[in-house]
Amino acid sequence: MRYDGVIFDMDSTLVDSLPAIVRVWTRFAERYGLTADDLFGHFGRSTAAIVARLVDEGRRAEALAWISEQELVDQGGVVALPGAAEALRAAGPRRAVATSATRPMAYARLAAAGLPTPAVLITASDVARAKPDPQIFLAAAAGLGVAPESCLVAEDAPNGLRAARAAGMSTVAVTTTHTAEELAPLADLVVPDLSHIGLRFDGARVELTVRR
Numbered sequence: 001m002r003y004d005g006v007i008f009d010m011d012s013t014l015v016d017s018l019p020a021i022v023r024v025w026t027r028f029a030e031r032y033g034l035t036a037d038d039l040f041g042h043f044g045r046s047t048a049a050i051v052a053r054l055v056d057e058g059r060r061a062e063a064l065a066w067i068s069e070q071e072l073v074d075q076g077g078v079v080a081l082p083g084a085a086e087a088l089r090a091a092g093p094r095r096a097v098a099t100s101a102t103r104p105m106a107y108a109r110l111a112a113a114g115l116p117t118p119a120v121l122i123t124a125s126d127v128a129r130a131k132p133d134p135q136i137f138l139a140a141a142a143g144l145g146v147a148p149e150s151c152l153v154a155e156d157a158p159n160g161l162r163a164a165r166a167a168g169m170s171t172v173a174v175t176t177t178h179t180a181e182e183l184a185p186l187a188d189l190v191v192p193d194l195s196h197i198g199l200r201f202d203g204a205r206v207e208l209t210v211r212r
Contacts, residue, residue: 048124
């Protein structure tokens with residue numbers, strides 16, 4: 001399988017930021033009178049989209065400013081996931097990151113994990129519509145200068161996989177936040193993490209192989 005571009009989600013695909021995310025959103029829930037059930041099912045959505053769904057309109061601006069600041073300063077325990085550094089390196093100039101995080105957050109988390117920031121980085125700060133809308137992946141393909149249907153997307157969340165499919169892209173799902181059974185209907189390939197795939201840029205395209 002060969003592709004003109006490889007687009008990586010960030011949180012829980014390249015970067016293990018789950019401890020920091022849980023800490024921050026637990027404080028958010030306590031502050032705004034929400035429950036764990038209220039937060040369930042929002043993986044892959046932007047912070048702004050989550051706040052818009054959970055907080056009354058009169059408090060949304062304050063809530064978004066609060067959670068954005070908390071997310072930015074709390075990078076404790078953020079590390080690269082297995083295979084992430086190798087996958088980014090191997091994809092060479094045909095790599096991009098498309099994340100529901102804001103641009104400042106993307107820079108902070110990639111740096112905390114010791115991962116390079118690719119030349120093509122599309123964030124929630126750059127698009128009007130968040131995943132599961134395909135806009136973020138279409139923007140990443142445009143940044144790479146390749147056709148959407150020639151791209152492979154690596155994702156962990158159903159919303160991200162839906163967005164990639166809507167963009168006409170192939171998908172590989174990692175089971176870092178959801179089970180293989182949940183992800184399989186939405187993905188072309190499901191693996192535990194990126195260490196289970198191999199990428200190789202041959203000067204023209206990126207070849208994908210599966211490691212068992």
